Amino acid sequence: MDIKRHLKSALKQLGFDKPRKAQIIPMKTLDAGQDAIVIAATSSGKQVIYETVGLAHSDRLTIVIEPLLALIYNQVQTLKAHDISAEYIDKDTTKEDTEKILKKARKGRLNFLYVTPERLQNSTFLSAMKQTDIFMVVVDECHCVTEWGQTFRDAYLHIGKFIDKLEHKPVICACSATIPADSMDIIRDNLHMDKPAVLRSDLRRDNLILLKKDVTCNKKTLEERLESRIKKLCKLIDKYHKDGSVLVFAQTTAYVDALYNILRERYTDEVTRYHSRVKPERHKKELLFDFLHGERKIMISTSAFSMGIDVSDIELVVHFNAPISMTDYIQQIGRAGRDGRKAHCVLFYDQNDDDDAVSDSFIKKTKKQSAKAAKTIKTKRKQVHDFIHSDNCMVSDILEYQGQNETKTCKRCTVCAKKRRNKK
Template identity: 85%
Template sequence: MDMKRHLKSALKQLGFDKPRKAQIIPMNTLDAEQNAIVIAATGSGKQIIYETVGLAHSDKLTIVIEPLLALIYNQVQTLQDHNMSVDYIDMTRSKEDIDKILNKARKGKLNFLYVTPERLQNHSFIETMQHSDIFMIVADECHCITEWGYTFRDAYLHIGDFIGKLKRKPVICACSATISADSLNTIRDSLHMDKPAVLRSDLRRDNLILLKKDVTCNKKTLEERLEFRIKKLCKTIDKYHKDGSVLIFAQTTTYVDALYNILEEKYPDDVTRYHSRIKPERRKKQLLFDFLQGKRKIMIATSAFSMGIDVPDIELVVHFNAPISMTDYIQQIGR
């Protein structure tokens, strides 16, 4: 199956000569204004699918809903690097900034707008979007609807309510690598998707090598056992970390901070960290970009860093603790 000329042109603007085989059908489907649920492996280029289609319809707005600010910053930076008309709204933006962004959207001068689901419940945002020409709404990492919507982020369950308030129903795209069969219908209904195409591609990642390290020991105290595990961790880093980056996942912010303090001594000026308790948000954003831009090569993070972050030179992903779920594990090893 071939792509239309305007899609090929948009893809080239993003820096790609041709699409991957698994991207062609989703691009054509969304371009034809058919709703789609895209299930594809981590790192397979789901982001490129909706960016290409959104760019091909650059006279209209594409709203991308992301679960994490780290994801927003990463994707916005990528589009800005290609001189795209893109912006985002989060808690670091002033009221003046937000008003300017919404004004651009209303006047049709913005191609991509990145937000979290909570923004869709804001009255002024809803009112502006009702008077904006929206081509597509993307629910990226849409498994969060069922994973988080019924617990600590109920805004995910109201995305469909926002869509229902728009004067014209846009194309809806939902993307994830980890949608279970049980959650598929819930996601479809929650997003008010009418007969979406469910597009699956191979979830295997042949470029990943999975290793298991035995860290059992006879040490009696917690401190001794932790020290033993950290020595094992450092040996693993030294063995596999050459020129690329290392991503270490820990289950809690306490573990992240403890590992950071220890590894910063061994690898001075090469370690950074990322979790929800780092304040203010601007500082956390800078820590993220230090890693993405290669200023720091070792990132220690909670699952706040686990979805969709694009770091092309990662050589090693380490789980210092077991992930909470298989969904988290799949997302994290795919970075």
């Protein structure tokens, strides 16, 4: 199946000779002006789909709505490296620079504009967008509409209202690797999509080796138990860290800072960190780019560094704490093996309830604002617990959560390996 010449030309400008098979139909659908929900595996190139189509219509603006600033910086940097007109507006963009960017958009000299959903509620931004010729609005990582919109980022629930206020309805593209089946209609309705094509491809990632490790420790104090867990983390890094990069996820900023301080003594000049409380913003960007450019090979982060980040050589992902949702887990392991090489993803869990104590605190704070949101988080945490203690193939359980029935086991995860040993 071929694509039109203007799409081929755009794809080449992005640095690709030809599209992957799973990218062709979504590209054609969006190019023809039809709304689309694109569900594809992490690292399958969803970003290339909307960038190619947006670039093929470079006389008009494409707005890309992202959940995380790290993701915005990463994508804009990549586009600019290919001489493509792309900008972002974040909370640290000065009023003067914001005006320049919006003027550029109104005059048709800007191809891509990256923002978070909160920006859409800004009256100055809305006024400028009403005067701009917009071809497409992309809601990247659209699972955030249900994952976050109903808990702590209600701006996700108002994207459709923003689109309705534009002078002309743009093409709407919503994409993610993690859209639970019961969320599809909610996402479509919230984004005010017009009979979108639902385009699903195989979500399986055969190059990822999934492992879960019980790090329960019988030491009396939390400090001793964490010390034991950190030793296990270092053993994993020593075992699997070769010439690629390592990504360690921790539940809280305090955990990230503690791990950073300890690991940088052992892995001198290799370690960096990323979370919302690193200040100033300029310094946080420097830490991020150190990792994106390969100057530092070990990143320790909260979920602020989880979706869509494209570092091709990540060979090890470790969850130092059990994540609070399956969506977080799937997105985070999706950072691994994006160059197609084998990568290991190790999930730590404990039966001391140390991780649950942290998430209980988060749920308690959430409950003060919204009992419904707290209940949603509890449900998601239970799904993670069920996954950790399941006797099924880890890959099969993940695919089932994503709505893809899979009878074929991976034969390599912790559960499959244990069953294989027991048969001998």
